[in-house]
Amino acid sequence: MTTKTTTGLSLSRRQLLQGGAALGFGAATLGLSPAWANPWGQSNTYPQGAVEGNDIALAIRRETLAINRRNTRPITINGTSPGPLIRLREGQDATLRVTNLLDEPTSIHWHGLILPPAVDGAPGISFAGIAPGETFTYRFPVMQNGTYWYHSHSGLQEQLGHAGPIVIDAAEREPFRFDREHVVMLTDWTFEEPATVFRNLKTAEGYYNFQERTITDFLADMRENGFRETARSRAMWARMRMSSRDIADVTGSTYTYLVNGQAPEQNWTALFKPGERLRLRFINGSAMTYFDVRIPGLKMTVVAADGQPVQPVPVDEFRIAVAETYDVIITPEAETAYTVFAESMDRSGFARATLAPRLGMEAEMPERRRISDRGMEAMGAHGGMDHSDMAGMDHSDMAGMDHSDMAGMDHSNMAGMDHSNMAGMDHSDMQDDTSPGASKGDLLPAGTAQPGSQYDQAGIGIDPDERRILVYRDLKAFRPWPDRREPEREMEIHLTGNMERYMWSFDGKKFSEVNGPIHFRKDERLRLVLVNDTMMEHPIHLHGMWMELENGAGELIPRKHTINVKPGERVSALITADAEGSWAFHCHLLYHMDAGMFRVVKVS
Amino acid sequence: MQRFSWLVLLACWPAFALAAPGHQAGTQQPDEAEVDRVIQIEASEMMFGPEALTIAPGETVKFEIHNSGALEHEFVIGDRAAQEEHRRMMQEMGGHGGHGDHDMAEGEHGGDMPAVTIAPGATATLVWTAPEGTSQLQYACNIPGHYEAGMVGEIDLQG
Numbered sequence: 023m024t025t026k027t028t029t030g031l032s033l034s035r036r037q038l039l040q041g042g043a044a045l046g047f048g049a050a051t052l053g054l055s056p057a058w059a060n061p062w063g064q065s066n067t068y069p070q071g072a073v074e075g076n077d078i079a080l081a082i083r084r085e086t087l088a089i090n091r092r093n094t095r096p097i098t099i100n101g102t103s104p105g106p107l108i109r110l111r112e113g114q115d116a117t118l119r120v121t122n123l124l125d126e127p128t129s130i131h132w133h134g135l136i137l138p139p140a141v142d143g144a145p146g147i148s149f150a151g152i153a154p155g156e157t158f159t160y161r162f163p164v165m166q167n168g169t170y171w172y173h174s175h176s177g178l179q180e181q182l183g184h185a186g187p188i189v190i191d192a193a194e195r196e197p198f199r200f201d202r203e204h205v206v207m208l209t210d211w212t213f214e215e216p217a218t219v220f221r222n223l224k225t226a227e228g229y230y231n232f233q234e235r236t237i238t239d240f241l242a243d244m245r246e247n248g249f250r251e252t253a254r255s256r257a258m259w260a261r262m263r264m265s266s267r268d269i270a271d272v273t274g275s276t277y278t279y280l281v282n283g284q285a286p287e288q289n290w291t292a293l294f295k296p297g298e299r300l301r302l303r304f305i306n307g308s309a310m311t312y313f314d315v316r317i318p319g320l321k322m323t324v325v326a327a328d329g330q331p332v333q334p335v336p337v338d339e340f341r342i343a344v345a346e347t348y349d350v351i352i353t354p355e356a357e358t359a360y361t362v363f364a365e366s367m368d369r370s371g372f373a374r375a376t377l378a379p380r381l382g383m384e385a386e387m388p389e390r391r392r393i394s395d396r397g398m399e400a401m402g403a404h405g406g407m408d409h410s411d412m413a414g415m416d417h418s419d420m421a422g423m424d425h426s427d428m429a430g431m432d433h434s435n436m437a438g439m440d441h442s443n444m445a446g447m448d449h450s451d452m453q454d455d456t457s458p459g460a461s462k463g464d465l466l467p468a469g470t471a472q473p474g475s476q477y478d479q480a481g482i483g484i485d486p487d488e489r490r491i492l493v494y495r496d497l498k499a500f501r502p503w504p505d506r507r508e509p510e511r512e513m514e515i516h517l518t519g520n521m522e523r524y525m526w527s528f529d530g531k532k533f534s535e536v537n538g539p540i541h542f543r544k545d546e547r548l549r550l551v552l553v554n555d556t557m558m559e560h561p562i563h564l565h566g567m568w569m570e571l572e573n574g575a576g577e578l579i580p581r582k583h584t585i586n587v588k589p590g591e592r593v594s595a596l597i598t599a600d601a602e603g604s605w606a607f608h609c610h611l612l613y614h615m616d617a618g619m620f621r622v623v624k625v626s
Numbered sequence: 627m628q629r630f631s632w633l634v635l636l637a638c639w640p641a642f643a644l645a646a647p648g649h650q651a652g653t654q655q656p657d658e659a660e661v662d663r664v665i666q667i668e669a670s671e672m673m674f675g676p677e678a679l680t681i682a683p684g685e686t687v688k689f690e691i692h693n694s695g696a697l698e699h700e701f702v703i704g705d706r707a708a709q710e711e712h713r714r715m716m717q718e719m720g721g722h723g724g725h726g727d728h729d730m731a732e733g734e735h736g737g738d739m740p741a742v743t744i745a746p747g748a749t750a751t752l753v754w755t756a757p758e759g760t761s762q763l764q765y766a767c768n769i770p771g772h773y774e775a776g777m778v779g780e781i782d783l784q785g
Binding site for chain 1: 670671672673695696697717770771772774775776
């Protein structure tokens with residue numbers, strides 16, 4: 023495997039110098055050592071190499087390369103997969119020349135970057151894509167800072183490792199301090215061709231799950247066959263401790279989960295000196311996998327979400343949806359190794375890295391948690407769709423279930439099922455005014471959490487009593503964002519799907535079935551309401567404009583490029599439609615996007 | 627023993643009325659007339675400037691702490707263990723709402739900790755005499771997450 027390590031900028035030292043100048047207090051008069059003498063800035067570590075500067079060339083190839091010590095055919099960027107770290111500076115004019123050496127068209131989308139539509143990189147929307155043999159030059163001013171990533175927006179190429187991290191160094195001091203930084207990019211690799219994965223999903227729903235279709239089906243089976251029989255037929259996945267029920271539709275049965283391109287056995291190791299403050303830049307560059315991330319023995323203080331600074335939140339664990347990024351600060355004090363443990367949300371596998379003062383050290387791996395069980399909570403999702411089935415469910419049967427028979431099932435989760443939620447489901451909410459552009463008087467004030475949102479819940483399969491887990495409610499900006507207008511109108515979009523046929527859509531229509539784009543009026547202040555009618559999480563991504571997630575933080579709502587919507591949940595975001603042009607809007611689960619959970623947003 | 631005498635000393639001095647509105651340092655502070663040196667501190671997100679201080683044992687210092695950030699901050703002096711204890715307490719309090727009563731940090735390890743809270747844009751002062759017999763203290767903001775994100779400085783008392 024080709025790995026090269028390039029030293030990045032002495033970011034922190036420069037930051038410190040800038041910070042020192044900004045303070046306006048002469049450090050020297052206070053009898054301190056000079057700022058430049060501080061052993062502050064340390065290089066970035068990213069094993070796939072780094073490129074930086076005003077003119078960056080990227081070559082896209084399909085070539086043979088080892089992943090987890092096994093030769094395979096990923097798409098590489100400058101010879102590695104995932105690609106090199108692209109390091110930019112806030113305020114610079116970036117020039118990125120992308121040469122397509124594949125035998126099919128390709129593209130690169132700069133995920134989370136605010137830039138003109140022609141260089142956004144979504145083929146068929148704002149540009150034509152990059153033909154084989156062609157070099158496309160992306161030129162744009164870099165107007166933000168933080169942790170982002172890039173990936174192909176063509177077909178299923180992203181699944182082949184056509185992705186990499188972006189770090190943009192800040193023009194001004196960031197609202198936290200650190201001595202050293204590491205990029206932690208999580209991806210899901212499969213040795214199958216992505217087209218095969220997609221075909222498998224299409225032809226046999228649950229192909230990678232070894233499980234039944236839905237809770238409703240499970241209960242129906244139970245009514246017909248009795249619990250014992252039904253449970254027996256599920257014994258396979260139970261024994262394998264595979265994902266239960268639609269938590270992820272592509273799982274560890276085909277995926278190898280990677281940290282910076284390295285499999286768990288390869289154990290990518292990041293170094294630190296005890297007592298140092300480390301900044302870890304987590305990027306979920308997966309095609310399909312949500313991860314739950316923790317570092318046993320260390321508190322992580324979340325300082326940025328989707329590249330944007332947030333008021334620091336000390337946590338033990340965070341869930342990172344596909345395409346999200348989180349920056350955390352940790353301070354390992356001991357001369358010991360720590361495991362960075364990223365379990366896939368469905369518990370079918372994990373990615374792993376080590377933090378250590380020296381190479382070759384290793385920490386214990388935490389015990390893997392049992393499979394998550396969608397349980398009754400996801401039934402909320404069906405409330406709006408399938409009332410008859412809901413009504414038909416025999417709750418008394420549930421109570422009478424013979425728990426002793428449930429060999430492989432996760433009893434604790436069963437016990438933890440929130441039946442009260444079921445009862446408390448607000449059906450009236452679901453029949454709420456769904457027409458876009460409801461009269462202004464009815465709108466909630468900006469920043470208010472929608473009824474039906476679950477911002478204080480981390481989601482399925484993690485126990486908030488066991489450790490402090492980051493939730494969306496925790497995310498608060500430092501200052502209000504520039505546009506403080508109330509929303510002029512609301513637009514409600516339903517996340518919809520038919521799992522059996524692997525059809526994913528917005529408002530019940532696949533991308534191939536819609537007539538024309540979603541229209542945002544130029545410069546309007548809009549509230550986008552997302553209602554998840556499915557039983558899965560969906561990470562919803564808008565190109566070209568920030569979404570200010572209305573998590574109840576009032577004026578200090580956080581800015582995001584990707585919003586996770588849990589099953590049955592209703593969330594909202596404020597958008598300033600200031601970016602004229604056509605933009606992609608989609609679920610960032612790759613196969614969902616490809617299946618049709620995709621729209622064009624036109625701002626004019 | 628020396629530490630004990632310092633605490634007694636602090637306790638004997640008359641309270642000093644502070645200029646910053648909405649807060650008052652709970653520890654009885656040394657008289658301003660005793661001040662040997664004025665040290666300006668800038669509190670912002672998420673750091674103090676300067677990031678380290680050298681102060682002689684017995685020296686009486688007047689800190690003028692300006693909050694140039696967007697959030698409320700505190701300036702608390704204590705040893706590492708006391709800061710940690712204070713941090714744990716504040717975490718349990720569930721953040722930092724209703725700050726009016728929070729004047730004193732009472733860590734179990736460090737005893738009474740001199741502390742002030744500074745609203746965004748405000749300047750607060752704290753007069754403090756460096757103790758004898760301690761080599762290292764910290765000034766910190768223990769509002770959840772702030773210390774971890776960088777709001778801590780070291781006081782070298784080696785003299």
